[in-house]
Structures are given as C-alpha cells and as structure tokens.
Amino acid sequence: MMQFSGKSVYKGIVLGKTAVLGNQDTPVKHRKIDDVKAEVERVRLAGIKAKEQLQILYDKALKEVGETNAAIFEVHQMMLEDEDFLDSIHNMIQTEMVNAEYAIAMTGDNFSEMFAAMDDDYIKARAADIKDISNRLIRILEGRKETGPYSEEPVIIIADDLSPSETVQMDKEKILAFVTVHGSANSHTAILARMMNIPALIGVPMDLDRIRTGMTAVVDGFAGTVTFEPDEALCEEAKRQMEEEREKLRLLEELKGKENITLGGRKINLYANIGSVSDIGYVLENDAGGIGLFRSEFLYLGREKLPTEEEQFQAYKQAAQMMAGKKVIIRTLDIGADKQADYLNLEKEDNPAMGYRAIRICLKQPDIFKTQLRALLRAAMFGNISIMYPMITATEEVEQIFKIIKGVQDELDTAKVPYRYPEQGIMIETPAAVMISDELAEMVDFFSIGTNDLTQYTLAVDRQNEKLDGFYNPHHKAILRMIKMVVDNAHKHGKWAGICGELGADPELTEEFVRMGLDELSVAPSMILKIRKIIRELE
Ligand code: PEP
Ligand code: MG
DSSP: OEEEEOEEEEOOEEEEEEEEOOOOOOOOOOOBOSOHHHHHHHHHHHHHHHHHHHHHHHHHHHHHHHHHHHHHHHHHHHHTTOHHHHHHHHHHHHHHOBOHHHHHHHHHHHHHHHHHTOSOHHHHHTHHHHHHHHHHHHHHHTTOOOOOOOOSSOEEEEESOOOHHHHHHSOGGGEEEEEESSOOTTSHHHHHHHHTTOOEEESOOOOGGGOOTTOEEEEETTTTEEEESOOHHHHHHHHHHHHHHHHHHHHHHTTTTOOOBOTTOOBOEEEEEESSGGGHHHHHHTTOSEEEEEEGGGGTSSSSSOOOHHHHHHHHHHHHHHTTTSEEEEEOOOOBTTBOOGGGOOOOOSSGGGSSOTHHHHHHSHHHHHHHHHHHHHHGGGSEEEEEEOSOOOHHHHHHHHHHHHHHHHHHHHTTOOOOOOEEEEEEOSHHHHHTHHHHHHHSSEEEEOHHHHHHHHHTOOTTOGGGGGGOOTTOHHHHHHHHHHHHHHHHTTOEEEEOSGGGGOGGGHHHHHHHTOOEEEEOGGGHHHHHHHHHHOO
C-alpha cells in the first residue's frame, strides 16, 4: 500500500483503477529560421485555429458544466489575442531568428512563471492557463492531435497537473476522481471537479514514476487521502462507505426538484449556508433554492493581507453566476471574536464576542467596508445577489451603512463602472435588533435571524465556552418568542424573514417555524433535502 495526503477540493469516496497522464508535451524543437514574416504568419494561423478549437470546447463545456465554468475557454480566446503575449512571441522570432514553436514555448514559460510568482491567488492560478494556450498553439503548429482519455472503464485520473481544457475534454462518465501533484483550489480544474461532483485531491506529493496506469486505488475525499494498491480491508471499507453514500443519496434524491410545500399548501424557501465559492457544488447537488448566507469573512481568513476588490468581485460574481438567477445572500465581513485575521491587528479583548467585530469594524474602518461593497455592487450585475449586514443593534447603524453605500454608488457612477443596487437586509442576532425590529423593518428589505449569536446574547452564554454547553439552549422560550416577534414585525411592513443560524436546520422545530410564518430557512447544504422531507409531510 502507498498512501498520500493532499487537499480535498471535493468530497466523496471511490475505489477504482488509475489512469496516469504522462507529460504529453514533448520538448519543443529549436530551429533557426530565415523568413521572419512567414514564421509570424504561422503564429497568426495557429491562433485562428486555436480559437476555433476553443469555441468548440466552450460550446461543449456550456452544455455540460454551465456558463461560468465554460467561461475559461473564452478567457483563453482572449489570452490568445493578448498584445503583450503576441508581441513577446514576435519579438523573439525576430531578434533570435527562431521558429514559432520555440518562441511560443519560451514566452509561455516566461508568462506562466511571472503569473505563478504573483501574490494574487486568482492570477497565480492563471499560470496553468497560459501554459495551456501555449501548448495548444504548439500542438497545432506541429500538427499533433489533442490527447483524450483513456479507457472504456471509468478511471481515477492521476496527473502532475491538469489544464482546464484537459479536464473538460474528458468524458465525465469515464472519470471516478482526479488526483494531482500540483494545482490550486482556485484553479478551474478544481472548480470543474466540484461541478462534476467527483472526489478530487490536489497537492498530493506522490512520485508519479512509481504509479502506473491500471493500479487499484482508493480516493477518499473526506479524509483527503489516496491509497494505491490498498489491502483487502481498506477495499472492503471503501466499498462499504461507497454503498452508504449511495444509499443516503438515493433516499433523498427522490426529493430533488420537488417544492418545499406542506400538505396544507404552505411554501417556504429552503436556502443553503456556505463559507466559500467552493461550497456551491454542495448547494447545487442538494437542490437548494438559493444561498441564504454566504459567510464572506472566510475570504479574509487564512491569508496575509486583505482580499482586494478584484478578488472579492471574482468570488461574488462566480457565486452569482453559478447560482444562475437564484438568490445569493452575501453577508458582509463578520470578523472578530472567534474569527481572527492577524493582519487586521485586532487587539486582544476581555469580551471579544461583545467586542470589536462585524459591522462595528466595517463602520469604524470604512475603507475595508467600501472595498467589499464595491465588489458586491459590481458583482450584482451577474445574478441575483442580496447584501446582508451582521450584528446590527441600532437604526443609526443602518443609516450609516446606507450613507456609505451611497458614497460607493457615487464613486462607481463617476468612474462609469457598471453595477446594480441589490436587495439589502440585516441579520437579527442581537436582542436589541429584535426589540426594534418594527423600526428596522421599515428600513431594510429583509431579516435573517442569526440564532447562534441571538442565543448567546439573549441567554448571556458564550457560544465558544464548552463549559456552558448545557446552558446554551436555543430552544429557550425567549428565543422562540423573539423569532415570532421578528417575523411578525417583518410581515407588518411587507418584508420577509428567515433564519440562517443553526437552529433553522433543527428538524424538531421545522413545524413550529412554518407555523410562525417564517418565509425562509437557510441551512447546511446537506440538510436541505432532510428539511424538505419534513416540510412535505407537515399538515
Ligand atoms: C448566527 O449568529 O446565527 C449566524 C448565522 O452567524 P455566525 O454563526 O456566522 O455568527
Ligand atoms: Mg452571527
């Protein structure tokens, strides 16, 4: 047995045979030329052919994995027209009198190294795309065909790295999993794997020379491991888990595409909570009607500095596009308390949960807030985005937020940057917000009740303190009455109200929530079908 660990980009478990993809790009021949014009013309013609191929790939991807994921082939088409890239190739042909293939290979390497060295994760991930288009041009110039997969049986693809075009050309039915030595979680290959709903591991430090096509392997996306030549016990365990997963899915699968409607005819929206764009695969897989809480602070965590407007814009835009018109409620930065980012230099506090966090940071440091709002307003052009503000305690805070938003709109107007003004809501997660929810309802479009914090603030129980677990009771009458009060106040003003705290997914309370008149429950993706089942069985 040989076992390696990597980063799981999509969960699931499979047992199957491997197909090892070798490096299909043989070294490019270096030739001296004497007709510069003819060589430049070869590059131009190869570019035209490449764009035709990419159009075919785009059309295929559009059908199979949707517009957002297909967009990478449009990006490749644009890259092929990039002046810096083309100038560099032409310049090398002219000054060094070398063949087109060689000039393209060198330029591709240079640009790809340059991208890989950038701080920005998104740009870093584009290094593979530059290599991809260079290789495509070279293949065309050398008259080589694209290599496709692999065998009649579905296989586990093992590779050093995969380019997006390699990934999408693969026949989905023939792939059990991806395992690669390199690749970033941000790459389109990882995104495609998630969309294809197959386990995928990246950053696996395996020695490809020791792995052969046709070996048996277990890819465990839950544990983030791949095991080659597993022993019998592991194979049996993998088979058992695969069966368990299949059974779980099969039972709930029947509820996909069905409405969240009670026997008495009352409908309720069931949305999903996510922490990052990479969770959207689960949202779609579980047939959620939208995203009720995108905890945007995860974009700010585990890094050295604040995410740029562009990084955020890309993430929100991708979420909006992947959800294709369904609601995507993005909560603005809720950092502080248990979610710390060193670069913000937040001082240690005696009572962090009641301290400098969430909207308080945003209102005190409006530059951070404005960057996020700009990204959100711009991304709202690409789908059905709503913005939601956390930790609200007073109407004055909402007024201040709207003032800042107005400033952001003015800036975008002046710079003629396209944007859309989305639906605006707040989280109700402090007792103060509950008590003034009648006034708040006049100001915003919707409420989403954050029962996790509402419970801790109402019961004066620190939600992080293990010793208090027995006292943390979100079923407390006080909480349930507060929820009812919030719903009633929202409805009085023609606004909708939902729950996005963990309590929303508590099957014991589903009936009560429906009775209270909640319009939406936003739960972990894996809970969608379970709650749908309960709703559909209610009188
Ligand atoms: C909540 O407080 O209920 C909530 C949804 O927000 P978080 O858990 O992220 O604080
Ligand atoms: Mg909260």
